[in-house]
Amino acid sequence: MIIPKPQHYETRNCSYSLNSACQITTQSSIRHLAKYLQEKLATETQLTLPIASIGDTNSNDILLEIIDQSPEIDWEGYHLEISDLNINIRANDQIGIFHGIQSLLQLISNSPIHHDSISIAGCCIVDSPRFSWRGMHLDVSRHFFPVDDIKRFIDHLARYKFNRFHWHLCDDQGWRIESRVFPKLTEIGAWRIEANGSRYGGYYSQSDIKEIVQFATSRFIEIVPEIEMPGHATSSLAAYPEYSCTGSTISVATEWGIFDNVYCAGNDHTFTFLERLLDEVIDLFPNEFIHIGGDECPKTRWRECPLCQHRIKSEKLANEYELQSYFVKRIAAFLSQRGKRAIGWDEILEGGLATQAAVMSWRGFEGGIAAATMGHDVVMSPTRHCYFDYYQGNRETEPKAFPNDLPLEQVYAFEPVPAELSDIDRKHILGGQGNLWTEYMPDWRQVEYMLFPRVCAMSEVLWSQESNREFGDFKRRLVRHLPLLDRLGVNYRKMD
Numbered sequence: 001m002i003i004p005k006p007q008h009y010e011t012r013n014c015s016y017s018l019n020s021a022c023q024i025t026t027q028s029s030i031r032h033l034a035k036y037l038q039e040k041l042a043t044e045t046q047l048t049l050p051i052a053s054i055g056d057t058n059s060n061d062i063l064l065e066i067i068d069q070s071p072e073i074d075w076e077g078y079h080l081e082i083s084d085l086n087i088n089i090r091a092n093d094q095i096g097i098f099h100g101i102q103s104l105l106q107l108i109s110n111s112p113i114h115h116d117s118i119s120i121a122g123c124c125i126v127d128s129p130r131f132s133w134r135g136m137h138l139d140v141s142r143h144f145f146p147v148d149d150i151k152r153f154i155d156h157l158a159r160y161k162f163n164r165f166h167w168h169l170c171d172d173q174g175w176r177i178e179s180r181v182f183p184k185l186t187e188i189g190a191w192r193i194e195a196n197g198s199r200y201g202g203y204y205s206q207s208d209i210k211e212i213v214q215f216a217t218s219r220f221i222e223i224v225p226e227i228e229m230p231g232h233a234t235s236s237l238a239a240y241p242e243y244s245c246t247g248s249t250i251s252v253a254t255e256w257g258i259f260d261n262v263y264c265a266g267n268d269h270t271f272t273f274l275e276r277l278l279d280e281v282i283d284l285f286p287n288e289f290i291h292i293g294g295d296e297c298p299k300t301r302w303r304e305c306p307l308c309q310h311r312i313k314s315e316k317l318a319n320e321y322e323l324q325s326y327f328v329k330r331i332a333a334f335l336s337q338r339g340k341r342a343i344g345w346d347e348i349l350e351g352g353l354a355t356q357a358a359v360m361s362w363r364g365f366e367g368g369i370a371a372a373t374m375g376h377d378v379v380m381s382p383t384r385h386c387y388f389d390y391y392q393g394n395r396e397t398e399p400k401a402f403p404n405d406l407p408l409e410q411v412y413a414f415e416p417v418p419a420e421l422s423d424i425d426r427k428h429i430l431g432g433q434g435n436l437w438t439e440y441m442p443d444w445r446q447v448e449y450m451l452f453p454r455v456c457a458m459s460e461v462l463w464s465q466e467s468n469r470e471f472g473d474f475k476r477r478l479v480r481h482l483p484l485l486d487r488l489g490v491n492y493r494k495m496d
């Protein structure tokens with residue numbers, strides 16, 4: 001019944017009665033997780049259970065317990081046992097307990113109510129994830145979504161045991177993260193004038209960002225912020241045209257596409273600007289990875305720019321593609337000095353890349369295969385399985401989307417580890433990710449529509465073992481899961 005499907009699930013011939021006489025029992029070190037469970041139960045079942053410490057055990061407890069170094073439980077994994085008398089969630093780490101809680105909440109949402117009790121069928125679950133990078137991306141540049149929507153998104157990810165939220169914070173059509181050092185980024189870069197003359201935009205203040213990071217951290221989700229470079233930079237160059245090759249005034253873009261004005265790779269001030277900006281980003285996000293974009297950077301301006309051409313000569317680069325590689329390596333090295341790792345779209349491979357940088361393979365699997373073979377870590381996110389801005393069904397009847405197709409079954413058929421990789425190289429595949437580019441998602445309802453139910457399929461690709469996955473079985477569990485989405489008010493696409 002659970003999505004993503006657990007590794008091992010056995011039914012027991014008994015059932016647990018969840019009612020107001022139950023309590024949650026926990027160690028003091030994970031009391032915050034007991035509180036999380038208490039709050040979710042209160043909203044989803046109207047039961048507010050007391051929280052007790054281990055020692056004051058009641059006979060019908062929900063017990064949360066960290067067992068240090070249990071060899072039987074994998075990293076991020078958990079054991080969940082439901083018997084007549086107890087519900088027992090055990091793990092080696094807090095994130096394991098959190099995952100056990102998510103599974104329990106899904107079981108509860110599917111359980112019948114008898115009199116004043118929810119009757120949860122007995123079972124024993126042993127579970128852990130297949131991949132360490134289980135990601136979803138959200139573009140907030142093409143359309144902007146307020147803090148509460150972002151929290152709702154993070155809650156959706158937590159429900160399906162994702163652990164990375166790739167937050168695409170800037171692009172040609174809007175800059176969405178406050179910089180105290182470069183205030184024009186949001187004064188100018190966060191706003192565009194639409195074709196009808198209206199002003200569209202918005203951004204997250206640094207205090208909004210801190211609130212969201214704290215919210216995500218409490219749900220064991222690492223945010224991977226993306227600051228795009230050297231292309232897709234129209235919104236920041238509208239604010240600071242001096243970092244482009246021509247220096248001429250440009251406007252924040254209103255149309256979707258690829259734009260010629262990019263950061264000047266020959267001007268050292270461009271790097272100073274980006275490094276000071278990245279220092280602010282680093283202070284806001286306590287995580288390992290910073291995404292630096294790197295995709296779709298036209299070389300038009302660089303070919304004509306004296307500074308860029310001078311850089312090509314002085315660095316003995318072959319052409320503008322190697323200039324892009326110079327740019328990316330220089331920024332990746334800066335991040336590495338700051339104790340962070342760079343990740344970028346697969347174009348960052350062109351012309352060579354520093355080994356500590358990771359690659360997000362989007363144009364297919366090929367970039368990821370090449371990167372893994374060269375020793376880079378890889379997140380697979382190929383368009384044909386991972387682009388949730390594509391249509392889910394009949395283009396005539398579906399809401400307008402990017403003109404390509406990605407039905408639910410094709411998400412489920414995604415296999416992040418290409419068969420041609422050697423055993424050593426396949427260790428570089430950290431996992432995969434679904435991407436939500438929001439050109440055609442003007443509001444939150446449409447974001448959820450494009451997300452659901454495909455996010456459920458993606459969660460299972462990234463969590464469950466390949467041998468344990470079968471689309472028909474997934475679909476049956478999904479049908480039973482939909483009433484929960486109805487109760488949560490999720491605007492999901494109805495299945496064919």
Ligand code: ACM
Nearest residue numbers: 295296345362437
């Ligand atoms: C991308 O879709 N341009 C990464």
Ligand code: ZN
Nearest residue numbers: 245264305308
């Ligand atoms: Zn230039």
